[in-house]
Amino acid sequence: NAGVTQTPKFRVLKTGQSMTLLCAQDMNHEYMYWYRQDPGMGLRLIHYSVGEGTTAKGEVPDGYNVSRLKKQNFLLGLESAAPSQTSVYFCASSSLASNEQFFGPGTRLTVL
């Protein structure tokens, strides 16, 4: 039981490049989330999903897209990376029965 995993753990991009961050959970959770963590800002919600095939915007969605084609996976895409997207990205999941969110180990992304 791996919980929530994120791929990759680290990545460096140049401005304008694209990439996809993958989040996978093996707990059969319905809800999944993407957060970003910046120094002095805490975690802020980017997008979330309440079930397979559904996504919704969070607090800071601009510049990101997401997809949830399978219940266990939640993808975060950056179509044209900008330096302002340099951050640590966390994925989390939770079940219908509980309000506890389980977090992945994070992805450190640097955009030059």
Add this chain to the structure above:
Amino acid sequence: AQTVTQSQPEMSVQEAETVTLSCTYDTSENNYYLFWYKQPPSRQMILVIRQEAYKQQNATENRFSVNFQKAAKSFSLKISDSQLGDTAMYFCAFMKQSGGSNYKLTFGKGTLLTVNP
């Protein structure tokens, strides 16, 4: 929109002593949940303790307890018998209870706690 404020960016405590981290929040909701998460240097987010707003009794988890004051919108975390492994960033978080579906955490900016030997 909900806001969560942690007014102490950094705190330190001696090993075995007690420390209290402050958190206030602003909401017009009556039903909600409050959480404290710990983030050690490993970066992993770990749930420390949670409180349901409808419960008057303060939550307790071993050395960790909260002082929940609903009218004052205050939710402080007390760590007793501090240990070196408690050194971490601590985040207070709010979750609105919406129509039976629980999601969307709003986090404070965090308090960096250092436990000194």
